[in-house]
Amino acid sequence: MNDTFIEDHISKLRASGAPFAIATVVRTVNATSAKPGDKAIVLEDGAITEGWIGGGCVRSAVKKASLIAMKEGAAQFISLKPEGLLKAEGVAPGDERDGIRFARNGCPSKGSMDIFIEPVIPQAxxxxxxxxxxxxxxxxxxxxxxxxxxxxxxxxxxxxxxxxxxxxxxxxxxxxxxxxxxxxxxxxxxxxxxxxxxxxxxxxxxxxxxxxxxxxxxxxxxxxxxxxxxxxxxxxxxxxxxxxxxxxxxxxxxxxxxxxxxxxxxxxxxxxxx
Structure with a gap:
């Protein structure tokens, strides 16, 4: 999706005063439908709109982390990996280590991806x-x-x-x-x-x-x-x-x-x- 279109949508959301989050793919390993630099907007209710960060096997983890980011007012960094790779690294879905929250990527591609989620909260x-x-x-x-x-x-x-x-x-x-x-x-x-x-x-x-x-x-x-x-x-x-x-x-x-x-x-x- 055109970056200008997303930026225009972000500007409208900022003007509305509604909280939202911006999810950005920062790293991918092996085959994934999303690529580094891809981004999407997550609304206050968790709906993912405007942009692309992957299919249904990714969106659930992004929604959950985005809601946490908006509630806590703090950025989130999630790392999605196949279940076997998570076990090999000694972590389970939902674990957090060194500021990284891990989630299972159930996509058939078995790829891995890291996503940075930035909350945009109206100033009090x-x-x-x-x-x-x-x-x-x-x-x-x-x-x-x-x-x-x-x-x-x-x-x-x-x-x-x-x-x-x-x-x-x-x-x-x-x-x-x-x-x-x-x-x-x-x-x-x-x-x-x-x-x-x-x-x-x-x-x-x-x-x-x-x-x-x-x-x-x-x-x-x-x-x-x-x-x-x-x-x-x-x-x-x-x-x-x-x-x-x-x-x-x-x-x-x-x-x-x-x-x-x-x-x-x-x-x-x-x-x-x-």
Whole structure:
């Protein structure tokens, strides 16, 4: 298949925000229908589309490894060999050694092939509402942790904002199209309720409020009285952040970012086990 066609399809998938994997044949021994350089795209549900990496005797192993790659967010390297060759090397299908996962190639050709599988996972988005010192510190600190940062900060001059991927002058933001989304409301008295409404409507996997429990309870009750679901509000983490004894805005930002990272990684581990 034309490489340009595959690259175009990869570009469309990236734009859609859906996770997928790219399987590339890197080595073949003896007769195999696929050759080094051949590649295919594996979708989130394991369907192999666009490209060629071999017949049915290969596709099952590629599908399994691709699903693992997408769940764990880590590349996989699989080596498919005839059962007799696996036994001779002292490995069984499913074994992993030195980063190589072995699988049985049941094709009549009895050939061997190595396939590299690269997951393409949408970048997680961290949405920060507010222009408080904590909000600005968090937006700046999160820059080194592989987040796409959206800072929703009405009345904040661009010259006073940290460098982020998206700077918005309102609390309106788009729900994630594929990647995980984390929302931190750090308005601290400047638009608390509008920011919370936007956060609750986003469907984000993590929503946190920067402030005391008493303050959040007051806002929570106002929102319930206005018709917001109590169940949605029960999922808000307040006060935001891990308990590290934080006092300064930078320390509070660090505690929040630590909690967000822990939440992101724990969900990746849960997905990997499912």
């Amino acid at each position: 988005e961290l949405v920060i509402c507010g222009r408080s010192p904590v909000a600005l510190s968090l937006a700046d600190l999160a820059g080194g942790f592989n987040f796409s940062r959206t800072l929703c900060a009405p009345e904040l001059r661009a010259a006073d904002a940290p460098v982020v991927e998206n700077l918005q002058g309102s609390y309106e933001f788009t729900a994630s199209s594929g990647g995980a989304q984390f929302v931190v409301v750090a308005t601290q008295g400047q638009g608390d309720e509008p920011a919370m409404r936007a956060a609750l409507s986003s469907g984000a996997s993590y929503i946190a409020f920067v402030g005391s429990r008493q303050k959040f309870e007051t806002i929570r009750q106002r929102l319930i009285d206005a018709g917001i679901s109590q169940e949605l509000l029960d999922n808000v983490k307040s006060p935001a952040g891990l308990d590290i004894g934080a006092i300064t805005p930078d320390e509070i930002a660090l505690s929040i970012l630590s909690e967000v990272v822990a939440h992101r990684r724990s969900h990746q581990r849960i997905r990997a086990k499912s």
